[in-house]
Amino acid sequence: MKKIHFIVNPIAGKGNKHIDETLLSSYFSKDHYEVRVKSTKYKGEAVVLTQESVSQGATIIVACGGDGTVNEVASVLVNSQCILGIVPIGSGNGLASHLKIPKDIEKALLLIQHEITTRIDVGSCNGTYFFSNTGFGFDAKVIRRYEGFTGRTLNSYLKACVVTFFNNKNEDSLVVTINGTKKYKDPFLIFASNSNELGYNFSLTPKASLQDGLLDVLIIPKMQKLQLVWFGVMLIFKRHLGLNGVVSYQTNKLDIIRNEGRYFESQMDGEYKTLEEIEVSIELLKDSIIVIN
Numbered sequence: 001m002k003k004i005h006f007i008v009n010p011i012a013g014k015g016n017k018h019i020d021e022t023l024l025s026s027y028f029s030k031d032h033y034e035v036r037v038k039s040t041k042y043k044g045e046a047v048v049l050t051q052e053s054v055s056q057g058a059t060i061i062v063a064c065g066g067d068g069t070v071n072e073v074a075s076v077l078v079n080s081q082c083i084l085g086i087v088p089i090g091s092g093n094g095l096a097s098h099l100k101i102p103k104d105i106e107k108a109l110l111l112i113q114h115e116i117t118t119r120i121d122v123g124s125c126n127g128t129y130f131f132s133n134t135g136f137g138f139d140a141k142v143i144r145r146y147e148g149f150t151g152r153t154l155n156s157y158l159k160a161c162v163v164t165f166f167n168n169k170n171e172d173s174l175v176v177t178i179n180g181t182k183k184y185k186d187p188f189l190i191f192a193s194n195s196n197e198l199g200y201n202f203s204l205t206p207k208a209s210l211q212d213g214l215l216d217v218l219i220i221p222k223m224q225k226l227q228l229v230w231f232g233v234m235l236i237f238k239r240h241l242g243l244n245g246v247v248s249y250q251t252n253k254l255d256i257i258r259n260e261g262r263y264f265e266s267q268m269d270g271e272y273k274t275l276e277e278i279e280v281s282i283e284l285l286k287d288s289i290i291v292i293n
Contacts, residue, residue, distance in 0.1 A: 005053040009065030017089040046072035066090015071269040075129045085112040091152040092199025094132040099293040119287040120210040130268040133193040143267040174261035189220040219247040254282040
C-alpha cells in the first residue's frame with residue numbers, strides 16, 4: 001500500500017480550491033493508498049509538514065498551492081527517493097506550467113494517479129533551493145510590493161510591476177561583480193532560471209530547461225526608463241534577449257559579490273528574501289528531485 005500525502009495551502013490563488021479526502025477518494029482507493037491531507041496555516045509550515053510526512057513513510061508528497069508551496073515541499077525532497085507531485089492551485093504556477101501540469105484539479109490528480117515520473121534539476125542559492133528561478137533587483141522589488149497586496153492575482157502582479165517601475169529608487173546603492181570579472185553599478189536585474197516560466201505565462205528565459213544541467217542567466221544593466229519600456233515591449237514578443245546591453249548566457253554556476261550596499265534584495269520562486277551575505281553562490285544540481293508530470 002502506497003502512502004500519499006497532500007500538503008495543501010488553503011489560501012493559494014483565490015482560496016476557492018478545495019482538496020480534501022472526499023475528493024481524493026475518487027482517485028486513490030483505500031485498497032491501494034493510504035491518503036493523508038495536511039493544510040498549512042502559515043508561511044513556512046509546508047516545510048514542517050513535509051518533514052513530518054517523510055518521517056511517516058510517505059512515498060509520494062503532493063504540493064497543492066502555488067510556487068511558494070511547491071518550493072517548501074520540494075526543498076525537503078531534494079536528493080531523496082520520495083516523489084514530488086504538484087496540484088497547481090496558486091496564481092503564477094511557473095514550475096507546474098513548465099512541466100505541463102494542468103491547472104484543472106481533476107486532471108492534475110489523474111497525472112498523479114498514473115505516476116509517470118522524471119528527474120529534474122534544482123537550483124541552489126547559498127544553500128537555499130529554488131526550482132524555477134531566483135532574481136536580484138527589479139523582480140525582487142516587484143515581489144516585495146506584490147506580497148503587500150491582499151490578493152495574489154495577475155492584476156496585483158501587473159500593478160506591482162507598474163508601481164515598482166515608476167518608483168524604482170536605489171535606496172541602497174549596489175555594485176556587484178559577476179564571476180569575478182564584470183562589474184555592474186545598480187543593475188536593473190540579475191536573473192538565474194532553471195525553468196522557462198516566470199509565472200502568469202511570462203518568460204525571461206524562454207529557452208531554459210529543467211533537465212539540461214544548466215542555468216539560464218539574464219543580466220540587465222542600469223538603463224534609462226525609455227530603454228526599459230522598450231525592453232518590456234520586446235519581452236511581450238519574446239525578442240528581448242537580442243537587445244543591446246542585455247547579457248544572456250548559460251552556466252552551471254554563478255557567483256555574485258556585493259562590493260557596495262548593505263544587502264541583496266532577492267526573490268526565489270516568487271518569495272521575497274533579503275541576503276546579507278557579501279557573496280552569493282548560485283549553482284545547478286543535476287537530476288536532484290523526482291517529480292510526477
